[in-house]
Amino acid sequence: MMREEIVFFDVETTAPSCDGRWCLLEFGAILVCPRKLVEVDSYATLIRPGDLSAVSRRFITEEKTTMSSAPAFEEVAGKIFEILDGRVWAGHNIQRFDCPRIREAFAEIGRPAPEPAGIIDSLNVLAGDFGRRAGDLKMATLASYFGIGKQKHRSLDDARMNLEVLKHCATVLLLESTLPQILRTTHHHSAAAVVTRRSGRRMLQTKLPFVGASSPPAVGKAPTTLQNPINNNNGPCQKIKTNNGPCKRDSLGKVVGKAVTKQALLSTSRRPTTPFHMILRHSRTILR
Numbered sequence: 001m002m003r004e005e006i007v008f009f010d011v012e013t014t015a016p017s018c019d020g021r022w023c024l025l026e027f028g029a030i031l032v033c034p035r036k037l038v039e040v041d042s043y044a045t046l047i048r049p050g051d052l053s054a055v056s057r058r059f060i061t062e063e064k065t066t067m068s069s070a071p072a073f074e075e076v077a078g079k080i081f082e083i084l085d086g087r088v089w090a091g092h093n094i095q096r097f098d099c100p101r102i103r104e105a106f107a108e109i110g111r112p113a114p115e116p117a118g119i120i121d122s123l124n125v126l127a128g129d130f131g132r133r134a135g136d137l138k139m140a141t142l143a144s145y146f147g148i149g150k151q152k153h154r155s156l157d158d159a160r161m162n163l164e165v166l167k168h169c170a171t172v173l174l175l176e177s178t179l180p181q182i183l184r185t186t187h188h189h190s191a192a193a194v195v196t197r198r199s200g201r202r203m204l205q206t207k208l209p210f211v212g213a214s215s216p217p218a219v220g221k222a223p224t225t226l227q228n229p230i231n232n233n234n235g236p237c238q239k240i241k242t243n244n245g246p247c248k249r250d251s252l253g254k255v256v257g258k259a260v261t262k263q264a265l266l267s268t269s270r271r272p273t274t275p276f277h278m279i280l281r282h283s284r285t286i287l288r
Contacts, residue, residue, distance in 0.1 A: 002086060002087070002088075002117040003086045003087045003117070004033075004034070005031040005032060005033060005034070005040060005041075005087060006031070006032045006034050006087065006088045006089075006090050006120070007029050007030070007031055007032070007083055007084060007087045007088070007089055007090065008029065008030050008032055008090045008091055008159040008160075008162055008163050009027065009028065009029035009030075009083075009084070009089065009090075009091055009094070009098065009155070009159055010027075010028055010029075010091055010092075010094075010098060010155040010156075010158040010159045010162070011024055011025075011026065011027050011028075011097075011098050011101050011102065011155060012024075012025045012026040012153065012154065012155050013025055013101055014049060014051075014054040014055070015054070017054075021104075022101055022104065023047075023049035023050065023051070023054060024047045024049070024073055024101060024105050025046065025047055025049060025055065025067070026044070026045070026046050026047060026154065026155040027043075027044065027045055027047060027076070027080055027155055028042075028043070028044035028045075028154065028155025028156030028157070028158070028159050029042065029043050029044070029083050029084070029155075029156075029159060030042045030156070030159050030160060030163065031083070031087075032090075032163060034088075037163070037167060039160070039163070042156060043079065043083055044155055044156035045070070045071065045076050045079075046066060046067055046070035046071075047070060047071065047072070047073050047076065048067055048068065048069075048070040048071060048072050049067075052067065052068060055067050073105050073108075073109060074109045077105075077106065077109060077111060080102070080114070081106075081111075081113075081114045084102070084114035084116070085114035085115060086114075086115070086116075086117055087116065087117060088116060088117050088118045088119070088120060089116040089118070089119045089120070090119075090120040090121075090122065090162070090163075090166075091120075091121065091122065091159065091162060092121070092122045092123050092139050092158075092162050092165075093121065093123040094119065094121050095119060095121045095124070099116075099119070102114070122162055122165070122166055123137055125166075126142070126169055129169075129173055130169045130172070130173065134146075139151050139158065139161060139162065139165065142165045142169075143161055143164075143165060146164075146165065146168040148161060148164050148165065148168070149161070
């Protein structure tokens with residue numbers, strides 16, 4: 001039967017021995033109301049390992065004296081079982097670390113391990129939804145990102161910090177979901193160079209309006225024919241076709257020059273705008 005509260009828990013251990021065994025040094029847990037996300041109960045205990053010399057590798061010197069009088073795991077196994085069994089387990093990286101350590105500790109004393117109603121691993125949740133916007137996904141990094149404080153690496157403190165980190169992340173994601181196009185930030189910016197300019201209260205993003213080079217005439221294109229030849233003082237002009245375009249001839253048939261069309265006149269009066277001219281014109285638009 002599932003019990004109502006979510007249990008956030010954390011364990012502290014020694015470094016692994018040569019044969020890969022870990023010894024529990026501390027267990028801490030908080031019971032959290034899933035509807036209000038408030039702590040309703042807590043429990044923490046030091047656990048004396050079989051080899052006290054291993055304590056100095058993980059805990060500060062002051063705890064070594066206290067650790068010698070701490071209960072062994074079998075003395076607190078019943079209480080830990082009562083807290084964990086049948087509840088939803090929550091924690092940071094608990095699937096890969098904390099859960100296996102709990103099961104190993106119960107196996108060593110020959111007792112059945114508690115079973116969760118479900119597991120919420122905040123490392124996996126944040127990796128999929130929140131991403132690496134804070135840097136890595138270590139608890140210390142996330143706590144620093146949200147200004148919660150420094151991680152103490154003590155079980156009860158870390159369990160409480162885990163809850164606060166999740167609250168902050170969930171709030172950010174909730175706000176982003178309401179206005180995704182405004183609040184969601186793009187982490188990978190495009191490498192294309194762009195210029196931004198203000199238009200009213202909005203920032204518009206525009207590319208530089210470069211004009212592409214004119215394409216060469218198609219191979220095999222039929223020569224153009226002068227539609228409106230321009231007369232000169234040498235007499236009427238004839239309409240002819242050449243490979244280089246239409247030409248003018250006098251009354252004797254002598255070539256006196258190339259024919260000029262209205263389109264050609266317009267093209268000479270409006271010279272093609274070079275990219276540099278376009279940059280200057282765009283710059284004036286920005287400065288307005």
